[in-house]
Amino acid sequence: MSSKQQNRKPKDTGQARERAKSGGISSSGAAEPVMQMPRRTEAFARLARRVDEEALVLRPRDLTGQARRLHLRSTIIEDHAVRIDQKASGADEKFRLLAGSLFAFFRGTSLLFHRDMAGDDARMPTVLCLGDVHPGNFGVMPNADNVPIFGVNDFDDVIYGPFVWDLKRGTVGFMIAAEEQGGLGRGRQRKIAKSFLKGYREGMEFFAEHNTELGVEMREDNCPKIIRPLFGKSSRSRRDWLAGRYLDENGRGFRASAELTPVSSRVEEFQQLVTALAKQKGIEAGGRHGPLRVKDVAMRHGQGTASLGLPRFYVLLEGPSEDASDDVIIEFKKARRSALEGLVPAHDFDAGEQGDRIAHGQSVHLAQGDVFYGNVEIEGESFMSRERAPFRNDADLDELSKKQWKRYARACGRALAQAHARSDDLGQLDYDIEPAILQAMEPAALFIDDILCFAEEAVARLRRDHEMFRRDLSLGAFEVTEKRYR
Known part of the structure; x- marks a missing residue:
């Protein structure tokens, strides 16, 4: 027997398995061989700062092949770590949903999407971003008086950031939804996305001139014709x-x-x-x-x-x-x-933490919004609150005609413009945001073309990501969280 074999400690298989499950430090104070992988939030924050400070920095979107696949896998596991570890039934349900639809995959992987944009657009005006703009996140909801209004309706990802981040994600969302929900070709998708961007610019021009973003509500009696059917449930x-x-x-x-x-x-x-x-x-x-x-x-x-x-x-x-x-x-x-x-x-702006941040987003983005939007703590965790209503309603995207898609996209662009325009009235911005945004969008034709080109590249990348996700899901990649070994 070699000296190495003689000095080897006997294995305690049962205890080792338990420590591997829990990770961390043992009762004796010794370091464990396995620990949970930490979130990479700060690592990506450093990446975002480097993008702003240096001439050229590679981002995850520059990865290809197996390197991109591993990044995708790690990001999705990290984003769902608690749900995976708790064996939440909703985690399996969500992964199956994402596998079945490119649009669902896009909606359910916002962290992956935005890590590809880390640090982008530092020169652009800051607003309170919605954070997850797409055709399904506009709809009818109750205002403070329980009257149905149309506008942005999901504030889970609100944060202060460049206004173009919302336009970029919204443009990608409209392109994917127009193909998958509307069965429309690439040329038509581009026109629909362009209508969304034009609607945003028109809305920003209107609020810059009239300064009515605080009081204007898109109700059944004053909304675009394409939106009126959504008020049917009211x-x-x-x-x-x-x-x-x-x-x-x-x-x-x-x-x-x-x-x-x-x-x-x-x-x-x-x-x-x-x-x-x-x-x-x-x-x-x-x-x-x-x-x-x-x-x-x-x-x-x-x-x-x-x-x-x-x-x-x-x-x-x-x-x-x-x-x-x-x-x-x-x-x-x-x-x-x-x-x-x-x-x-x-x-220089801070929307707050978790539930407070979400409540702040709703109070800024919606004219006279739901009074029950707030933040409470349940079992030590932050929960947001809101009222459910009989008339909450989103557009049936698969029922829109070609012309209706463009009109709906334009209406959503105007609604997003109003949400952004309110960032200086009820948000933390200390200067008039509308003129700054309009100036940053010049020349208009070039600005719109840049966003459309970004979106087309992002859609192509999402298709590749979706195929890799489906492959990893079939191989059990999302059944357990990743661990770090000594």
Whole structure:
């Protein structure tokens, strides 16, 4: 027997396996051989700073072949690490959804998309970016008076950054959706994306001239014709909506379904949260909100794309009539960090952390938005809150004609322009943003062509990424998180 074999310590297979699962430091204080891979947020933040400071820096988008595949895999695992480790059913469901559709893959991999842009456009004016612009993130929702309005409707990724980041992601989104949902060719996709960009410029010119971004709402009576059908659900009664989808036969609480699992034992806990939220938002008992009394609580399953698998609760509040016909439903969804965090160029503005950041985004982007948008803490985690409504509605993209696609894209561009224009009134910007953006978009033809060329390259890269993702998924790449070994 060699001296090396004589000095080798006996293996403790069971304990070693347990330590490999947990990682970290053992009870004896010794370093473990396996540890969880850390998030690379700060590493990419350093990359973004280098892009701004140096003449030429390679980004992940420059990778090809197997190197790109490994980057893609690591990024998606990192973005879903908690859901994978917890064996959340929503994680498997989300990965299957992403595999089945290029548009779903685009929607569900915002971190991958934005890491390719790390540090870009540092010279461009900063706004409160929506962060995840695409045709599905515009729609009808309630304002402060529970009146349906059209506008941007997903604030999970809001962050201060260059205004062009929203235009770039939106342009890519319209191109992919027009192909997959509309069955349209490349030439038509480019025209639709161009309409989105022109709509944005038109909106910015309008608000620069009239300064009405604070008070203007896109309602059924003043919205573009293409948007009016989305208001169809606004006439649906709350009674029918509640009884048809949510309430049990007595109207006293939620009914169990594939979407909802009642957790009535948590009513008192959520009553305290609702009371704290009402105080935070200045919501008084009475009026259409009723006594702000919690009737029931349920866990919500299988909703969203990017947030699929994250914890989500529905809370049922007693309505003013107390007969279950006008009850109010408040949603609490776990807040995640913005996919753009650490990637946008350096600036002087801070939207806040997690739920506070999301609430800030809604308050800035929407004229008289939902009063229940806020932030609470549940079991030590940040959750955002908002009201559910019978008339929340998005466009049926697969039903749009060729002409309707262009009109819808133009309307969305104008809605995004209003959201950005409000960054200096209700956001943290200390200068008039509209003239700066219009100046940065000159010459207009060149600016639009640059965005379209970026989008075409990004779509081609997404196709390759999607194929690599599907291959990795079939080989079990996303069943466990990556570990670092000594």
